[in-house]
Amino acid sequence: MPSLFHILSVGGESLSVTRQGVDTAGHNIANAQVEGYSRQTLSVTQRDPSLVGGHLVGNGAYIQSIRRSHDQWTESQLNNANQALGASDAKRQALKALESVYSPELAAGISDELTNFFNALQELSNNPEDLTVRTNVREAAKNLTQAFHRVDSDLNRHQLDLNEKIGQEAKGVTDRLGAIARLNVKIRELEATPGAMANDLRDQRDGLLREVSTKLDVRYYDDQHGMLLIRGPRNATLVEGGNAVTVHTAGNSRNKGLSDILITDWEGSSTRNMTDALGAGELAGLMDVRDKIIPGLVDRNNEMAVSLVENFNSLHRTGFGLKGFQETSGRNFFAAISDVSRAAQEITLDTTVAQTTDAIAAASSPMAPGDNVLVNELVRLKDARLLGNGNATLHDYYSNYIGNLGTEVVRAQHVHEANNIVAADLKNKRDAVAGVSLDEEAMNLMKWQANFTASSKVITTVDEMLDTVLSLKR
Amino acid sequence: MRVSERQRYDTVSNRVERAKDQNRSMLEQISSQKRLNRISDDPVGMTQAIRTRDRIGTVEQFQKNTDFAKGFLEKSETVISQIHDSLIRAKELAVSMASDTYNAPAREATAREIKELMNSVIQLGNSTFGNRYVFGGFRTQTPPLSIDGQFLGDDGKIFLQTSRDGFQQINAAARDLFEANPEDRERGHFNMMDSLEMLYNGLNDNNKDSIRSALSELEYQMDKASSFQATLGGMWNAVGMASERLEKEEETARGALSEIEDVDVYKATSDFKRTETILQSTLLASTKLLQPSLLNFLK
Numbered sequence: 001m002p003s004l005f006h007i008l009s010v011g012g013e014s015l016s017v018t019r020q021g022v023d024t025a026g027h028n029i030a031n032a033q034v035e036g037y038s039r040q041t042l043s044v045t046q047r048d049p050s051l052v053g054g055h056l057v058g059n060g061a062y063i064q065s066i067r068r069s070h071d072q073w074t075e076s077q078l079n080n081a082n083q084a085l086g087a088s089d090a091k092r093q094a095l096k097a098l099e100s101v102y103s104p105e106l107a108a109g110i111s112d113e114l115t116n117f118f119n120a121l122q123e124l125s126n127n128p129e130d131l132t133v134r135t136n137v138r139e140a141a142k143n144l145t146q147a148f149h150r151v152d153s154d155l156n157r158h159q160l161d162l163n164e165k166i167g168q169e170a171k172g173v174t175d176r177l178g179a180i181a182r183l184n185v186k187i188r189e190l191e192a193t194p195g196a197m198a199n200d201l202r203d204q205r206d207g208l209l210r211e212v213s214t215k216l217d218v219r220y221y222d223d224q225h226g227m228l229l230i231r232g233p234r235n236a237t238l239v240e241g242g243n244a245v246t247v248h249t250a251g252n253s254r255n256k257g258l259s260d261i262l263i264t265d266w267e268g269s270s271t272r273n274m275t276d277a278l279g280a281g282e283l284a285g286l287m288d289v290r291d292k293i294i295p296g297l298v299d300r301n302n303e304m305a306v307s308l309v310e311n312f313n314s315l316h317r318t319g320f321g322l323k324g325f326q327e328t329s330g331r332n333f334f335a336a337i338s339d340v341s342r343a344a345q346e347i348t349l350d351t352t353v354a355q356t357t358d359a360i361a362a363a364s365s366p367m368a369p370g371d372n373v374l375v376n377e378l379v380r381l382k383d384a385r386l387l388g389n390g391n392a393t394l395h396d397y398y399s400n401y402i403g404n405l406g407t408e409v410v411r412a413q414h415v416h417e418a419n420n421i422v423a424a425d426l427k428n429k430r431d432a433v434a435g436v437s438l439d440e441e442a443m444n445l446m447k448w449q450a451n452f453t454a455s456s457k458v459i460t461t462v463d464e465m466l467d468t469v470l471s472l473k474r
Numbered sequence: 475m476r477v478s479e480r481q482r483y484d485t486v487s488n489r490v491e492r493a494k495d496q497n498r499s500m501l502e503q504i505s506s507q508k509r510l511n512r513i514s515d516d517p518v519g520m521t522q523a524i525r526t527r528d529r530i531g532t533v534e535q536f537q538k539n540t541d542f543a544k545g546f547l548e549k550s551e552t553v554i555s556q557i558h559d560s561l562i563r564a565k566e567l568a569v570s571m572a573s574d575t576y577n578a579p580a581r582e583a584t585a586r587e588i589k590e591l592m593n594s595v596i597q598l599g600n601s602t603f604g605n606r607y608v609f610g611g612f613r614t615q616t617p618p619l620s621i622d623g624q625f626l627g628d629d630g631k632i633f634l635q636t637s638r639d640g641f642q643q644i645n646a647a648a649r650d651l652f653e654a655n656p657e658d659r660e661r662g663h664f665n666m667m668d669s670l671e672m673l674y675n676g677l678n679d680n681n682k683d684s685i686r687s688a689l690s691e692l693e694y695q696m697d698k699a700s701s702f703q704a705t706l707g708g709m710w711n712a713v714g715m716a717s718e719r720l721e722k723e724e725e726t727a728r729g730a731l732s733e734i735e736d737v738d739v740y741k742a743t744s745d746f747k748r749t750e751t752i753l754q755s756t757l758l759a760s761t762k763l764l765q766p767s768l769l770n771f772l773k
Contacts, residue, residue, distance in 0.1 A: 032479045032480075033479065039478070096514075099512050099513050099514055100512070102513055103512060103513075111524045112527070112531075114528070115531035115532060116531070118532070118535075119532070119534075119535040122535045122538070122539055122635060123538070125634055125635065126538075126539060126542045126634060127606070129606060129614055129615055130604075130605065363612065367613075368611075368612035368613060368628065369612070369613070369614055370610065370611065370612040370614030370615070370632065371612035371630055372632060372634075373630075373633075376633055376634075376635065376641060382532070383638060383639070395524065395525060396525070398524065399520075399521040399525050400521060402513055402517075402520060402524065403513075403518060403520060403521035404517075405513060405517075406513035406514045406515075406516075406517025406520050409513065410517060424484075424488065427484070428481055431478050431480045431481045431484070432476050432477065432478060432481060434478075435476075435478020435479060435480040435481055436478055436480070437476065437477060437478045438479055438767050438768070438769060439767055439768040439769075440476075442767070442768040442769050442772060
């Protein structure tokens with residue numbers, strides 16, 4: 001037969017178990033709205049019985065551990081989904097900003113200025129000898145060159161913005177990797193005690209991992225000490241134990257000085273270039289827009305400028321102007337382009353034409369101020385298929401490349417929506433397991449409270465029994 | 475299934491967010507009255523809109539070209555009919571002076587009127603439209619007729635674009651009007667001024683024979699003036715037809731652009747109403763969804 005003191009100690013332990021139950025429920029309620037918090041549950045186990053007087057007598061219950069409800073499998077799926085989501089989100093946002101360069105509300109777009117320029121030439125065809133009309137042609141041409149400049153500089157500005165953002169993202173990744181490494185050490189220290197689970201620190205570490213995985217292509221696993229080992233692009237180790245690499249950027253002179261992504265290990269001994277190996281994550285999405293989409297648009301813009309300048313000039317050189325220029329031909333209208341890859345930036349009027357509108361050639365014969373034969377040929381350039389291997393007029397080409405950008409934006413939006421649905425679904429799944437339900441916690445509170453009352457009852461009962469025993473002596 | 479607090483809040487905020495976004499997009503359409511507010515709204519439509527807008531701008535310019543061409547042709551036609559009138563007047567004078575009833579002084583007096591007519595024909599031949607001489611071909615800045623009536627212009631044909639692939643000529647060859655071509659010269663014809671000069675000299679010399687030959691020569695000049703006028707009339711008709719075509723084309727293009735770009739107000743308004751209802755009911759349901767908890771019933 002167990003002693004009364006045995007019952008007293010069972011009751012006392014029961015009291016502390018139930019108190020812990022209320023404590024855990026309170027902790028859960030406090031963290032109910034904390035992003036990334038995993039609900040904690042008390043794992044209470046019965047003690048091994050002891051053999052007393054030929055019977056196996058129960059020894060009450062004790063707290064085995066406090067665990068977090070956590071589904072590793074969903075979590076890793078979610079991290080994978082986050083990589084795709086990060087890439088598509090970054091791409092979508094970058095493209096959204098980019099499409100404003102070609103906003104239909106902008107009246108001075110290249111296509112409008114092209115129309116205006118060719119209309120001014122039509123006026124020149126009506127009145128080839130009129131000074132005002134000639135000035136109008138020159139101004140329309142200037143506006144057109146400025147439209148090319150604006151698009152080019154807007155594209156470059158967006159490219160630089162993205163470049164800066166990539167730098168910031170890289171820094172953000174470094175910070176988080178460092179924090180994960182520090183948590184690795186803490187978790188290892190705290191979990192050295194048998195049965196101890198560093199639930200809250202693990203939640204924090206999972207949160208950081210989720211953020212890293214939206215930005216970078218990563219794979220990871222726990223080592224035998226519960227420390228997270230993370231590998232990144234090209235299988236480079238990003239975090240191992242308490243060490244983390246530095247992700248940083250450096251200008252690449254072969255890519256207009258735009259940043260490359262570099263990873264330097266914690267000893268600072270080796271640096272690897274990851275620019276071309278970013279499979280997924282925000283950084284990959286930003287790189288895609290910066291290094292593929294924007295340069296593509298810049299090229300298209302340059303191609304248009306070159307084609308306009310060369311075709312226009314080659315006709316214009318055959319013609320004659322007015323007054324001092326009525327007997328000489330061979331003048332350019334636009335200044336010749338020296339660097340095709342900077343054509344949209346370079347395009348400008350020929351210096352002579354800029355100085356005097358008499359140099360504009362409308363006539364195909366000398367000394368003929370009313371001759372509009374050449375300007376009629378120039379006007380035809382508008383409908384000539386100059387681009388895309390002789391398939392597209394200037395306007396066709398422009399509207400096609402804008403249409404392509406628009407389609408690209410729409411596609412990025414659709415991909416993002418799809419990724420978002422997948423991620424939201426997984427998040428929902430995770431929250432169903434790990435999230436706190438207030439109703440459930442309310443029931444836990446009731447349960448543990450009732451248990452607490454009952455445990456106290458055990459102690460008061462033993463107390464009364466002891467009183468009875470002590471009163472035997474009287 | 476276990477439902478946690480965060481799921482409930484996330485669901486509510488996602489739904490509200492989506493309803494708000496749809497509502498915002500419809501509001502944008504209504505307030506801008508445009509269906510296309512950025513290129514991703516409809517990339518294909520955007521491509522068409524750019525082309526159509528260019529089309530409209532070009533058609534408007536073509537209309538300006540036809541207006542100019544009409545003005546130029548009308549001016550030429552008025553002048554040529556005045557020249558024709560002068561020739562008729564000269565012919566009438568020649569007819570009466572060719573009879574025997576008039577004497578030398580009367581013919582000299584008539585010669586002075588012929589001189590006036592000659593000057594006015596030269597002036598008419600040097601008429602301008604704006605700041606350009608209409609009969610000079612490409613030499614629009616110098617008078618096409620000299621003081622003695624020699625043609626100084628060239629044979630430049632002025633074309634203006636009136637449609638995507640159509641150029642319209644707006645001046646007839648004035649050399650044919652004022653000069654006799656080599657074939658006619660072989661047949662014994664003269665330049666216009668020379669014919670009038672012949673009459674003038676005949677009258678001054680009181681020579682009935684040369685007055686009579688000048689008379690038949692004047693008929694040749696009048697024929698040329700009429701056919702020149704007819705050529706201009708033909709050009710005017712072609713320009714007029716082009717201009718009507720352009721008006722229709724502009725109307726069609728504007729219609730097409732509006733179809734692509736502009737919002738269908740009734741549809742947009744009803745869509746806006748619909749999204750508003752969705753938003754309101756989502757919000758209403760959300761307050762109901764988020765309130766109850768076991769805790770509300772625990773006393």
